[in-house]
Amino acid sequence: MLNFQFHNPTRIVFGKDTVPALDELIPGDARVLILYGGQSAERTGTLAEVRKALGDRAHYEFGGIEPNPSFETLTQAVEQVRFHNIDYLLAVGGGSVIDGTKFVAAAAKFVGDSWQILETVGGAVRDALPFGAVLTLSATGSEMNFNAVVTRKATQTKALFASPHVFPQFSILDPSKTFTVPARQLANGVVDAFTHVVEQYLTYPVDARVQDRFAEGLLQTLIEIGPTVVSQPPDYQSRANMMWAATMALNGLIGAGVPQDWATHLVGHELTVLHGLDHAQTLAILLPSMLDARRDGKRAKLLQYAERVWHITADSEDERIDLAIEKTRAFFEDLGVKTRLSDYGIQAEAIDGLVEQLGLHGMTRLGERQDVTLEVSRTVLEASL
Structure with missing residues (x-):
């Protein structure tokens, strides 16, 4: 066996009807940006559950993250984070949304051209916003790791980055959320x-x-x-x-x-x-x-x-x-x-x-x-x- 270090700080909340746990998992005074992909999260009622669980917290929403999340779209989300003084992110979706949220979390704290995050494979990341996830699709494992893949449309580049700063603080895994997939x-x-x-x-x-x-x-x-x-x-x-x-x-x-x-x-x-x-x-x-x-x-x-x-x-x-x-x-x-x-x-x-x-x-x-x-x-x- 090779030498290794293993550390995984992500808290998993697994099971039916676990979205209400958001009220305990996210600080009560947090300013939250909910990130999601298409309209399925709205259509299935998951976003409504999330909004209810957030209660009186100030929260905003950013939709449209692609199945292969693009640098261009995620940069718009970073602008929203800064404009609304967001201090907590919540990914609602599958691996692409969570990957995109990892990039937004790192880029929001990054000084300079955020593409350097990807050019350095995450090595340039020194800090990131905290975030959690509500998983709606089982596939990538992004809900419990510090890896992400982002595509830059302008150069047709699909780039990986990894940083311990972008582990989700928690992920809610409710298998019933996959029933409509x-x-x-x-x-x-x-x-x-x-x-x-x-x-x-x-x-x-x-x-x-x-x-x-x-x-x-x-x-x-x-x-x-x-x-x-x-x-x-x-x-x-x-x-x-x-x-x-x-x-x-x-x-x-x-x-x-x-x-x-x-x-x-x-x-x-x-x-x-x-x-x-x-x-x-x-x-x-x-x-x-x-x-x-x-x-x-x-x-x-x-x-x-x-x-x-x-x-x-x-x-x-x-x-x-x-x-x-x-x-x-x-x-x-x-x-x-x-x-x-x-x-x-x-x-x-x-x-x-x-x-x-x-x-x-x-x-x-x-x-x-x-x-x-x-x-x-x-x-x-x-x-x-």
């Missing part, structure tokens, strides 16, 4: 959470048995409940397990003391920026091809994955790896998430532009061994056609 978003959430686990688990062995077993349990849980979550009428228990699995997938616990990959995510970002694909769609397309192209470096963990997650023990080692990758692709397909670039109208002539964009953004040495070069990324993209 469309099937496409539910399926994307399962794929996203599954790939988050794989990026931390499917690297190379360091005898981190606790982390491995946690990761395998999360993967098996997602395999078991994923089809129910996506295809069956809303069921509280399956949604509860989905919500907690997605949170646990990226709250730092299973990634402590182990090598991490993230190449699938970083290559996928360019597909989102250039071709408008959902984040999870890019993961479903790239992950099977990424595992196959890097099977030699991941061999030991791929065999462990085949045996412990998919219960594949027969045949040769290569056949076991082939079948594990095949089952991964089939799992995504069964959820309704297509796994080929051509399924989204993206053909071979698009690959040069994708590879060029990776180079422009410095994505030339990715993965747990830093061996995913532009040539490897090209191979993966070509195999994903």
Whole structure:
């Protein structure tokens, strides 16, 4: 096991009818800005619940945060924070809204060009406004970590930043809030959470048995409940397990003391920026091809994955790896998430532009061994056609 430090200060309030807890979680004299995405939060009544829970606190609202939150939109929210002297933020939505709120929290306290927050991957952040979250979609795990991804439309750049200053102080997780989420978003959430686990688990062995077993349990849980979550009428228990699995997938616990990959995510970002694909769609397309192209470096963990997650023990080692990758692709397909670039109208002539964009953004040495070069990324993209 590798050396590590683990600290997660986010308080989780989990269960039905927990939005009223906002009255206890947010200081009574706070000036609050509620941030949200589209109209679903209003239509489903969640915003009404939030307003009621805030009571007499001075509060304002900022809507319109995109599924891939943009620097341009979030900069407008920062202007509102400063104009209204906001001292507390509340994200109401899924991972994109929470990611956006993290940026607003940091940018509101930042002196200078706030794009430096992203240019330094969060290293320039010295302070941030406190914030909490009311989660309405299970997927990214942003409700219990200090990571965020923001897109700058002007330069077609999707950039990551991380800072311990942007941990949510609390997150309210009410699984019933996902009952009105469309099937496409539910399926994307399962794929996203599954790939988050794989990026931390499917690297190379360091005898981190606790982390491995946690990761395998999360993967098996997602395999078991994923089809129910996506295809069956809303069921509280399956949604509860989905919500907690997605949170646990990226709250730092299973990634402590182990090598991490993230190449699938970083290559996928360019597909989102250039071709408008959902984040999870890019993961479903790239992950099977990424595992196959890097099977030699991941061999030991791929065999462990085949045996412990998919219960594949027969045949040769290569056949076991082939079948594990095949089952991964089939799992995504069964959820309704297509796994080929051509399924989204993206053909071979698009690959040069994708590879060029990776180079422009410095994505030339990715993965747990830093061996995913532009040539490897090209191979993966070509195999994903």
